[in-house]
Amino acid sequence: MKKWWREARPRVLGKTAYAFIRFVGRTLRLRTPGYESVKHLNGGVIICGWHGKSLIPGYFFRNKGVWVVISQSRDGEIQNVVFSSLGYNVIRGSTGRGGVRAAVESIRALKKGATMAMTPDGPRGPSGVVQGGVMLMAQKSGAALVPVGISAKPRWIAHSWDRYLVPVPFSRAVFLFGEPIYVAEDATEEEVEAKRLELEKQIHAMEKEADLQLGWKLVDSEVEQL
Secondary structure (H helix, E strand, O other), X not given: OHHHHHHHHHHHHHHHHHHHHHHHHHHOEEEOOOXXXXXXXXXXXXXXXXXXXXXXXXXXXXXXXXXXXXXXXHHHHHHHHHXXXXXXXXXXXXXXXXXXXXXXXXXHHHHOOOEEEEOOOOOOOOOOOOOHHHHHHXXXXXXXXXXXXXXXXXXXXXXXXXXOEEEEEEEEEEEEEOOOEOOOOOXXXXXXXXXXXXXXXXXXXXXXXXXXXXXXXXXXXXXXXX
C-alpha cells in the first residue's frame, strides 16, 4: 500500500491541486495592469514574483506556452503534474539537483524568445530574497527581468516559510507588471549584484502597490484590512 501511494501520490495530489487552481482561477475578478506592455517586449522575458504568490500567475499564464523550472524533489513531482496540466513547458532541476542542466535549457529557451515564470526566492527561500540563478539566466540570455506584484481580497495566508497566498473564491485580485530590468552580458559581479538588489526592491514595491490597490494597508511589515 505504501509503495502504491508513493507512486500515485504526485498524480493524485497534483491533479487535485490543478482542479482547485482551475476552480479558484475561474472565479477571480482579476486585473493585470502592465501586461500589454510585457507582451510586446522583444526577446526572452522572465516574469519574477515571490514563491508565496504563485497561484494567481499559475492560473493566468495557463496554456500560453510559458516555461517554468521545477525541482526534482518529491514536491517537485506534484508541481510537475500541476504545471503540465496547466499547459506549461516544464524544465526539471534546482540548486540541489539538475541545476546546471536546467540553467542551460532555460538560457537556450530564453534566447529563442521564450517567456519564463520564475520565483527568484524559491524553492527554499529565504522568502523575498532574489537568488543568483535568475540573474545568471538573464545575463547569459539577454532576457528582460519583469518584477510583478500579486494580491487578492479576501484571501487566506498559509503559516509557511513563504506565507503562501490562496485567494478566496470570487475574490478581487490584481497582478501588476513592472518595468523590465536588463543585465548586460559583460556585466561585472558588482553590476550584477546592483541589478539583483534593484529587482528585489522592485518586486517588494510591486507587492505593496498590489496590496494597496485592493484596500490593504501596511503596518509594521504586516498587512491588514482597511
